[in-house]
Amino acid sequence: MTLPLIHDGQIHGTSPRDGAPLTPLDATDSSALPGLVERARAAQAVFAGKSVAERARLLTRFRDAILARGEAFVAVLAEEAGKPAAEAWLHEVVATADLAAYWCADGAAHLAPHEPALDPVNYPGKRAVIERVPRGVIALITPWNFPVAIPLRTLFPALLAGNAVLMKPSEHTPRCGALIEEATREVFGPDLVMMVQGGGDVGAALIDAGVDAVVFTGSVRTGRKVAAAAAARLIPAGLELGGKDAAVVLEDADVERAARGILWGAMANSGQNCAGIERVYAVGSVAEPLRRRLVELASELRPVQDYGPLTTDAQLAVVEAHVAAARAAGGEVLAGGTRLDRPGRWFPPTIIGDLPNGSEPMAEETFGPIVPVVAVSTERAAVEAANDSRFGLTASVWTRDLERGERVARELRAGTVVVNNHGFTGAIPALPWSGTGESGYGVTNSSHTLDILTRPRAVVVDARRASREMWWHPYTPALEQVGRSLATLRGGASAGQKAKALSSLLRGFAGRWKG
Secondary structure (H helix, E strand, O other), X not given: OOOOOEEOOEEOOEOOOOOOEOOOEEOOOHHHHHHHXXXXXXXXXXXXXXXXXXXXXXXXXXXXXXXXXXXXXHHHHHHHHXXXXXXXXXXXXOHHHHHXXXXXXXXXXXXXXXXXXXXXXXXXXXXXXXXEEEOOEEEEEOOOOOOOHHHHHHHHHHHHOOOEEEEEOOOOOHHHHHHHHHHHHHHHOOOOEEEOXXXXXXXXXXXXXXXXEEEEEOOHHHHHHHHHHHHHOOOOEEEEOOOOEEEEEOOOOOHHHHHHHHHHHHHHHHHOXXXXXXXXXXXXXXXXXXXXXXHXXXXXXXXXXXXXXXXXXXXXXXXXXXXXXXXXXXXXXXXXXXXXXXXXXOOOOEEEOOOOOOOHHHHOOOOOOEEEEEEEOOHHHHHHHHHOOOEEOEEEEEOOOHHHHHHHHOOXXXXXXXXXXXXXXXXXXXXXXOOEEOOOOOOEOOHHXXXXXXXXXXXXXXXXXXXXXXXXXXXXXXXXXXXXXXXXXXXXXXXXXXXXXXXHHHHHHHHHHHO
8 A cells, every 4th residue: 555645743755866765744733733833923024133144144154054055955865856966956056145135235125115196286295115024924935936035035035024934844855944944043043943844734724824925836727726725815825837838940040059948947956947838839840950959958868867747646646647648649759758667756858849739748837757749830929839838937038039038038938038048037136037827827036026024015104284284074065166176177178277276276275274
C-alpha cells in the first residue's frame, strides 16, 4: 500500500532523481495556527516601529544569510526538486542579491509618504499626507517549482514594508522552506517570519487563522479556493496561477537564436515554470528550419547536468497524458516523448509538430518539458492563435526587426512580452510580474507588489481656526445657491452662463457667511 505524502504528523516524500525516500519533516498542526498568527502579530507591532532604513539593514543581513547557505540550498533543491546545480544557483540562490539590491536601495522611495496638492480655495488651511501602512500579518503560500526564489520575491518587500509573514511552502519542497526559516530566525528572531508546514488543509486553515492578506502562487483550481476564502474574510489576495506561454516566431527571425532561446524557455526547470514556453507559432518558411534546429538542440541536453526530473508523480502523469493526447490529435513527436529508462521521474525534452489550437496540449497547462511548434501562414494568424488562451502570463516575439517586434508584442495578451528572449524577467525586481485571465491578478516584484502588502492611509490636518466650514450644518438656501453655481462653473456651460454663475456664487458665499 502506498502511503500518502503526509501521514502520522510528518511530511515524507521521495527523491525525484532516484525515488529514494526523503528524511521526514514535521507537519504543522492546524489548531496551532491562530496562536502562531498572534505571535507574529506581536512581533510585527515591534518590527513596524523600526524605520525603513533599519529594516533595510536587516534585509541586507538576510541576503547574506541566504547566500551563505548557497551550497545547502543547492543540495536541498537537488534532493527534493531534482534541479541541476546550475539552475539552482542561478535561478534560486543568486537572484537573492538582486532582490536585496533593489529593495534596500529603492524600497524606501516606494514606501515614502507623499503630500498631494489640495485646492487652497476649496480647502483652505488644510494639508494631507498619504502613507503606505503595512497590512500586518501576511500569509504566503508558495509552490514547489521555485521553492526559494518565489517566496523571497514576496518576503523582501513584505518585510521592508513592516509586515510579519507566515509562509506555507509546498508539501513537496518543505525542506527548502525549513532552510529559509533557518535564515530568517538568524536575522529576525523566531516570530516575525514563521514556516507553516503541511498540505492544502494547512494552507486553508492559515487563511482562516486571522491573517491580514494572502499571497498565493499555484494552480488555478486552488487559486479559486484561496480567492473565495480571502473574499469571505474581506482580506486582499494576490494570485499568480500559471500560464500557457506562447512564442511567436516571425519569418525573419534569427533561427539559431530563436531555437536556443525557445529551447531554454521551454525546458528550463524541466518545463515546470509558469512562464515556460508551451506553444510556438512559427510564421511561414521559418517553421521547418526552426523545428529541425530545436530537435538537434534537444538531443544535446543531458539529464542531471542540463535538465532534472519532474518533481512530482502527478506532474509526470500530466506530461505523459499530454504527449498521448498530442499523438491522438495528429501531432508528430519529433524528439523525446517517452519516459527515460532510469530510476526517478525523468522525461526528456520533447518537441512536437503541428497541433490544433483547441487540443489538450495546446489549451491546458502542461508544466513539463514539451513544446509544440505550429506552422502558421501570417503574423496575424500567429497573434490570434497566441491570444486564443485562457491564460496570459508572459509571451515572446522573435524577429530581426525590433520595431516590428515591439508592435507585435503590444498585440499579445500577456503581463510581460519579451522581444528575442523569454521568461527571464521574473528575476528582475524592478519589473512587475503579473498576468491576466486565468494567470491571475497577483503582482510580485516592482513597486506594484506593495499594493497588496500595504494599505494607503491618508492623514489630513486642518490648521484653520474658523468656527465652522462652508459645508457644515445648518444647510441654508445660500448654501444650495453655492452648490448650483459651482456645478455650472465647473461644467460645460457657456461663457455667459459661467459669468452669471460666478455672480451667483459670490452672492451665495456672502449669504452663507451672513447666515
